[in-house]
Amino acid sequence: MVTIEVSIKSSSKKYNIQIGKNIRQELYKYLSERYRGKKAVIVTDDNVNKLYGASLYRGIVEAGMKCRLISFSPGEKSKSLQVLSGIYEDLAGFNADRGDIIIAFGGGVAGDLAGFAAATYLRGISYIQLPTTLLAQVDSSVGGKTAIDLSSGKNLVGSFYHPEIVFIDTLFLNTLEDRYLRDGMAEVIKYGCIKDKSLFDRLSDYENLQQCIADMDELVCTCCSIKRAVVEADELDRGERMLLNFGHTFGHAVEQYYNYEKYTHGEAVAMGMAEITKRSEEMGLTERGTAKALADILKKYGLPYEIPVANKKDLINVMRRDKKFSGDSIRLVLLNKLGTAFIMKAKSEELESFLDTTGDARED
Numbered sequence: 423m424v425t426i427e428v429s430i431k432s433s434s435k436k437y438n439i440q441i442g443k444n445i446r447q448e449l450y451k452y453l454s455e456r457y458r459g460k461k462a463v464i465v466t467d468d469n470v471n472k473l474y475g476a477s478l479y480r481g482i483v484e485a486g487m488k489c490r491l492i493s494f495s496p497g498e499k500s501k502s503l504q505v506l507s508g509i510y511e512d513l514a515g516f517n518a519d520r521g522d523i524i525i526a527f528g529g530g531v532a533g534d535l536a537g538f539a540a541a542t543y544l545r546g547i548s549y550i551q552l553p554t555t556l557l558a559q560v561d562s563s564v565g566g567k568t569a570i571d572l573s574s575g576k577n578l579v580g581s582f583y584h585p586e587i588v589f590i591d592t593l594f595l596n597t598l599e600d601r602y603l604r605d606g607m608a609e610v611i612k613y614g615c616i617k618d619k620s621l622f623d624r625l626s627d628y629e630n631l632q633q634c635i636a637d638m639d640e641l642v643c644t645c646c647s648i649k650r651a652v653v654e655a656d657e658l659d660r661g662e663r664m665l666l667n668f669g670h671t672f673g674h675a676v677e678q679y680y681n682y683e684k685y686t687h688g689e690a691v692a693m694g695m696a697e698i699t700k701r702s703e704e705m706g707l708t709e710r711g712t713a714k715a716l717a718d719i720l721k722k723y724g725l726p727y728e729i730p731v732a733n734k735k736d737l738i739n740v741m742r743r744d745k746k747f748s749g750d751s752i753r754l755v756l757l758n759k760l761g762t763a764f765i766m767k768a769k770s771e772e773l774e775s776f777l778d779t780t781g782d783a784r785e786d
């Protein structure tokens with residue numbers, strides 16, 4: 423098992439990320455030592471519940487705790503006020519108090535939702551991240567961003583609220599659908615693009631996803647170390663941390679344009695990274711050859727690299743509602759070259775130049 427420590431300056435808080443295979447046993451040990459006699463509330467989705475809910479519940483009860491499991495329908499649509507409100511009612515119905523603990527168990531949706539419930543229920547109770555998708559293991563379970571969506575946009579209500587500890591058990595990935603493994607690979611590739619050329623090269627060298635999976639523990643550690651460093655430098659997302667949004671401005675717009683039904687988060691981010699890099703290279707802001715290398719690696723991992731929206735200008739209207747918009751401008755993340763990124767402020771009317779509209783349907 424590998425341990426990575428995250429230090430949060432603003433609150434002088436430190437927490438560990440434990441990474442390895444079958445470290446659920448470590449979770450039970452942790453709970454038994456600190457929470458025996460207290461209550462644990464597992465928040466998960468129906469898919470994860472079906473696969474692992476009963477055994478996690480059993481392990482927690484055997485650790486000497488009272489346990490309640492709350493399960494919601496899988497998918498982004500559950501990151502809603504309505505589902506959150508049900509979680510609050512269940513927590514209250516179970517008489518969970520500030521000495522008890524929430525376990526965010528599942529992908530990024532469970533993590534964001536349960537994390538926000540923990541941040542706000544009784545003005546904050548502790549929670550543990552137990553991520554089960556690749557995306558959640560390399561990204562969303564670390565860094566303390568919690569949120570729900572509103573009908574007008576993604577992650578519009580949320581807070582920075584760090585977990586007490588993160589347990590990353592890579593064995594959970596064995597049951598993940600291929601589509602979601604690829605989805606998580608988009609975020610792994612993102613880390614290579616913005617911070618670590620050697621990671622990018624390593625991913626390029628694997629012949630296929632299967633080869634890459636064999637090294638997954640190490641790759642998860644690399645990604646969590648990068649995220650740790652970025653979060654420690656800029657917990658509240660005012661500078662360096664924005665680099666993690668590479669591909670996300672267009673990606674979120676694509677997700678929302680298709681009502682969160684057609685593309686996964688990672689697929690949308692993949693398109694967003696490819697699209698913006700293609701344009702920034704054409705504008706002379708990014709080293710030549712970067713866009714091709716990026717498109718090639720996305721292809722290799724079965725990820726989309728073109729935004730299929732017939733009229734890309736429609737995306738700009740969606741983007742204007744992005745919370746990263748401040749006044750009439752937005753900060754875009756661009757690559758200097760593979761492994762280094764920078765932030766550029768763009769005015770609303772300049773956004774169009776970052777979208778390749780050459781293949782768009784003609785408007786009469």
Ligand SMILES: NC(=O)c1ccc[n+]([C@@H]2O[C@H](COP(=O)([O-])OP(=O)(O)OC[C@H]3O[C@@H](n4cnc5c(N)ncnc54)[C@H](O)[C@@H]3O)[C@@H](O)[C@H]2O)c1
Nearest residue numbers: 469496497529530531532554555557562567594597598687
């Ligand atoms: N907080 C952050 O810093 C941060 C960062 C990146 C993304 N996110 C958020 O993460 C969310 C996307 O997360 P996601 O891609 O994990 O989606 P998700 O949580 O919807 O999980 C994807 C699918 O995989 C299933 N699943 C989960 N674990 C499984 C397992 N081990 N075996 C089989 N099936 C499993 C789920 O039931 C779901 O159907 C988005 O809402 C995004 O905004 C948050």
